[in-house]
Amino acid sequence: MNNIDLTGIRESNNEKLQEVIKESGGVRPEDCYQCGKCSAGCPAVFGMDNTPRQIMRFLQLSMVDEALKSNTIWMCAGCQTCTVRCPKEVDIARVMESLRVLAREKGYITEKSINLFHELFLKSVESTGRVYEMGLILGANIIGMKPLKDAEFGLPMISRGKLAIIPHRIKDNGEVKRIFENVRKRGAKV
Amino acid sequence: MKRVGVFVCHCGSNIGGVVDCAKVAETAQDYPGVVYAVDNKYMCSEPGQELIKKAIKEQNLDRVVVASCSPRMHEPTFRRCVESAGMNAYFMEMANIREHCSWVHSAEKDKATEKSCDLVKMAVAKAIMNKPLQKATIPVTDRALVIGGGIAGIQAALDLANAGHVVDVVEKEPSIGGKMAQIDKTFPTLDCSACILTPKMVDASSHPNINLITYSEVEKVDGFVGNFDVTIRKKARSIDMSVCTGCGVCMSKCPSKVDSEFEMNLSKRRAIYTPFPQAIPNKPVIDRDNCTYFKTGKCGICQKVCTLDAIDFTQEDELVVTRYGAIITATGFEQFDHSVYGEYGYGKYPDVITGMHFERLINASGPTMGKIKRPSDGKVPKNVVFIKCVGSRDEAKGKAYCSKTCCMYTAKHATLVTEKIEDSNVYIFYMDVRTGGKGYEEFYNRTREKYAAQYIRGRVSKVFKQGDKLIVRGEDTLLSRAVEIEADMVVLATAMVPQEDASKLAQKIGIGYDKDHFFTEAHPKLAPVETHTQGVYLAGACQGPKDIPESVAQASAAAAKVCGLLSKSEMLTEPIISQVNESICVGCGLCVPICPYKAIDLKTISERDHGNIIERLVADVNGGLCQGCGACTVACRSAALDLKHFTDQQILAEVNALCL
Structure with a gap:
């Protein structure tokens, strides 16, 4: 294992850290006392290369790039179990969310398929007002170049009415569209 | 015109290294009222004090200003000094040119000297307005109250009793012992908790100077240091304590079984019970909420089996008022x-x-x-x-x-x-x-x-x-x-x-508590067992999480403090207290809830108004309770309240000296 040189690490990474803090609405990494309650309760921790606690530790040491390159931030499902259980009231789920946003901006997407899922999900919501599951699955499979992934579930789900062929639309999609417009106006890249 | 002497202290290099003390003394000579000004290396030293005493006599001074450190440490020193030269102690005024000046402005020496001059100028202006104040004496009742009969309370009571003072221990449970009685072994020695506690419990119960008042709670605390009038509610035990021998027949025959609090609800106890076999006093109590007789009027088996007629269903809560010189709170956790x-x-x-x-x-x-x-x-x-x-x-x-x-x-x-x-x-x-x-x-x-x-x-x-x-x-x-x-x-x-009702008790006694409801000590380092209310002391976990050795140590420390207080039959009181100008007090009562020491009450006075005798309410400050914090003087709408030694006029004189 390589040694990590901590000399001056705060100063050289401060700008990046401030971006994370700003994006997450002022979360304070130093609040975390590394108890690991977040990681023990995380339902997605099995697929993570670093536990959520380690992501917080990276931020405490200002090692923002390590956090951004970790697959942990993509494996996070945003269920917020960590946030509600955190004894120090750190909004860990929000930190993960902000790190995803920044990773996209900086081109550090380590889990392309999950990023694609997020993109298609939002696109679907924007165009129909809610998720068009069939379109989402097909899009993810085709662009992700795994056209037959989970195909065996298709027919049974359709026949049981769990998967609609035609998208459901909401009454007034204009409102949802306006939300997207507003978010973009404020600088979001979606 | 008053004759003021100014004494500027170098405090070694603490002040002298930053402030030009000679210049401060020189400048002070031109201030109104100043007839003598001098600087010295250590004003608090014996030669320094002699210098002050000599100047008072030779220069015929009637006010003294010492420009030195914070009054916290040396105000008493210089008060004693001027007093021994025949001057009223409160004619001495201190200007803090160390903590408030040299220590914080070490980088700007010229400005620090200038500020020192200003601080001295203000002190001179105030000193001229100072009034002679006299310490009063109040009698001290040689009896202490310990609230809580756990290990801290027991230890404090034993120490006090052994020193010859009478102690009452109030415990809300039917037995003393507290949490330590529930514990099995103690760390780090693994000796049995009960084996070291129960002998102390027995000592406490058999000590001629200790009265155990169990199954009782403090209802109200009036009065002040040396003379607290405490109302204690003795809850109805339903047992005649003077007759009962604690034979336990009633407990074995009682048909109602409920969860035992002492056993953390892991087993049952009867409705007539002692919490544990080694309980002191080892006499039962009837839990009226769970007793069949009190719920339905039928049963009374305990009364039938008691051969001594000790069961008394008609007992009622009893309120007893007793006067104490000091209070130790040891209510635990x-x-x-x-x-x-x-x-x-x-x-x-x-x-x-x-x-x-x-x-x-x-x-x-x-x-x-x-x-x-x-x-x-x-x-x-x-x-x-x-x-x-x-x-x-x-x-x-x-x-x-x-x-x-x-x-x-x-x-x-x-x-x-x-x-x-x-x-x-x-x-x-x-x-x-x-x-x-x-x-x-x-x-x-x-x-x-x-x-x-x-x-x-x-x-x-x-x-x-x-x-x-x-x-x-x-x-x-x-x-x-x-x-x-x-x-x-x-x-x-x-x-x-802390105990669920800790904040309520603190309010009754008039002591402070923190956001977690632990009682606050007067100073975290230098007064860890005192409270801000004179005569009230803290012991054990009611002040913060503590283990047994620490609780015992604090209990003994609190007992030592109480011994000091009770060793004299009367004590001096600080004259820096609030005073009411009854002629302009409108009796609005705003000051009453603001006073953190419950020192202000409203009283009725009668006076002549256009030939008629009328009665009206005015504020009344209890000199024994007032700690001179000044909160009431700020709240008073008609400026009828003023703090002696810090009156509006004295403060304004300082402001004027600085600004005009």
């Missing part, structure tokens, strides 16, 4: 209620217990006769998980503070499990191990090394049931891996919190 933790089962899993439950489970006189059996099915657990910091160090659901004792008692529990259950495995989830104390670190190391307790660094995220096992899930943060343990029993090291 309670356990944090862990039912707020949904992830640990909301307190509903019977086999997820607290440290105090564990103490009863392992106690030879406890519900299982000292055999560790899990509460749900009585099986002996093989895998026992301990979770530390439950409610402590948790700002989200519990308390921010560390409860201090849990690291050690968990280590103790771990050793006891491995000693008592063969082939058992102990897992301890911790965040930090804090073992500050004599022999504590060694004890912890023994727990890991000799007793092979597995310490896992991480906070448990969830405990859930699977069959008859409890699955404990946490992260080993040193491995960065989620870990799971199939446990038979889980013990939570729950936080120490």
